[in-house]
Amino acid sequence: MAVLINIYYTGEKDHARRFAAEMTASGIVEEIRAEKGNLKYEYFFPMEDESTVLLIDHWMDQAALDAHHASPVMQKILALREKYELHMRV
Numbered sequence: 377m378a379v380l381i382n383i384y385y386t387g388e389k390d391h392a393r394r395f396a397a398e399m400t401a402s403g404i405v406e407e408i409r410a411e412k413g414n415l416k417y418e419y420f421f422p423m424e425d426e427s428t429v430l431l432i433d434h435w436m437d438q439a440a441l442d443a444h445h446a447s448p449v450m451q452k453i454l455a456l457r458e459k460y461e462l463h464m465r466v
Contacts, residue, residue: 377438378415378434378435378437379434379435379436379438379440379441380432380433380435381431381435381441381466382431382433383431383433383465383466384429384431384464385428385429385430385431385463386427386428386462387460387461387462387463388427389426390427391427391461391462392428392429393426394460395456395460396431398456398460399453404449404452404456405417405419407449408449411440411443411444411449412436412440412443413436413440414434414435414436415434415435415436416434417431418431418432419431
């Protein structure tokens with residue numbers, strides 16, 4: 377069964393948008409999209425809230441999501457979340 381997760385990243389000022397930009401520019405997003413079982417990994421920006429970014433994270437099944445969470449790329453994501461001091465809401 378497919379797993380679809382909506383993650384809201386929120387930070388001070390434009391930190392969430394800068395996080396998404398660095399995730400994309402650094403190649404991390406493409407690395408995640410290339411992982412086995414990834415169906416979608418895209419950022420969206422709410423018009424009314426410039427301090428928040430929405431991530432649509434879609435995986436083929438729980439096993440694919442678990443493999444992603446156990447992969448080395450997760451450490452890169454965690455480091456950038458800390459760098460930009462983001463809070464998550466799932």
